[in-house]
Amino acid sequence: DAGVTQSPTHLIKTRGQQVTLRCSPKSGHDTVSWYQQALGQGPQFIFQYYEEEERQRGNFPDRFSGHQFPNYSSELNVNALLLGDSALYLCASSLGTGPYEQYFGPGTRLTVT
Amino acid sequence: AQSVTQPDIHITVSEGASLELRCNYSYGATPYLFWYVQSPGQGLQLLLKYFSGDTLVQGIKGFEAEFKRSQSSFNLRKPSVHWSDAAEYFCAVVKMNTGFQKLVFGTGTRLLVSP
Numbered sequence: 575d576a577g578v579t580q581s582p583t584h585l586i587k588t589r590g591q592q593v594t595l596r597c598s599p600k601s602g603h604d605t606v607s608w609y610q611q612a613l614g615q616g617p618q619f620i621f622q623y624y625e626e627e628e629r630q631r632g633n634f635p636d637r638f639s640g641h642q643f644p645n646y647s648s649e650l651n652v653n654a655l656l657l658g659d660s661a662l663y664l665c666a667s668s669l670g671t672g673p674y675e676q677y678f679g680p681g682t683r684l685t686v687t
Numbered sequence: 688a689q690s691v692t693q694p695d696i697h698i699t700v701s702e703g704a705s706l707e708l709r710c711n712y713s714y715g716a717t718p719y720l721f722w723y724v725q726s727p728g729q730g731l732q733l734l735l736k737y738f739s740g741d742t743l744v745q746g747i748k749g750f751e752a753e754f755k756r757s758q759s760s761f762n763l764r765k766p767s768v769h770w771s772d773a774a775e776y777f778c779a780v781v782k783m784n785t786g787f788q789k790l791v792f793g794t795g796t797r798l799l800v801s802p
Binding site: 578580607609615616617618619622624629630632664666668671672673674675676677678679680681683 | 789
C-alpha cells in the first residue's frame with residue numbers, strides 16, 4: 575500500500591519564477607492538504623482540496639494556488655517566488671473531510687535564490 | 688482560536704531514560720489531538736492520536752500520551768528512550784471550519800539522545 579508521495583524531492587528556483595509541486599495521496603484517500611514548513615518551525619496550513627475544489631485556506635497570498643485532479647492527486651503552484659518561500663512543502667492526505675488523521679508525504683524542499 | 692504550545696525547544700535525554708514532552712492546547716470544545724515525529728529532512732510520521740474516550744492513548748514505537756482536560760495538556764511519554772528516537776516532535780490540534788479540518792501545529796521540540 576503506497577503512502578503519500580511527492581515530487582520532486584528537491585527544487586532550486588530563482589526569485590520571480592514559478593514552481594509546481596505534485597502530490598499523490600495514500601491509496602483510498604480523497605482529501606489533500608498542503609503545508610509549508612520553514613526551517614525550525616512547525617508546519618503551517620496552506621489549503622485543502624476535496625472533490626477537486628479548494629475547501630479552506632490558510633493565511634497565504636494568492637500567489638499560492640492549487641489543483642486537485644479526478645484521481646485525487648494534487649498540485650501546488652507558487653508564482654512570483656520570493657526568498658521567503660524557501661521551505662519544506664508537505665502534502666498530507668486523509669479519507670474524508672475530518673476530523674481524521676492526516677498522513678504526510680516526505681515533502682519537497684524548495685530553495686529560492 | 689485553536690493553538691498549541693510546546694514550551695520546550697530542545698530536550699536532551701540519556702539513552703534508556705524516560706521521556707516526557709509537553710504540549711498545551713487552547714480549544715473551546717473537546718479537542719482532537721495528535722503527536723507527529725519528524726526525522727531530519729523527512730516528512731511527518733503519526734505517533735498517536737486522541738479523539739475521545741480513554742485519556743491514555745498508546746502509539747507506535749512505544750510512545751503514549753495522556754489527555755488532561757483540567758490542565759489543557761497532551762504530554763507525550765516514553766519509558767525508555769532509544770538513540771533512534773532523536774528527532775523533532777510536533778503536537779497538533781485539529782481546527783474544524785465548515786466541516787473541513789486543518790491541523791494547527793506547535794513549534795516542535797527537538798529531542799537529543801545522549802549515550
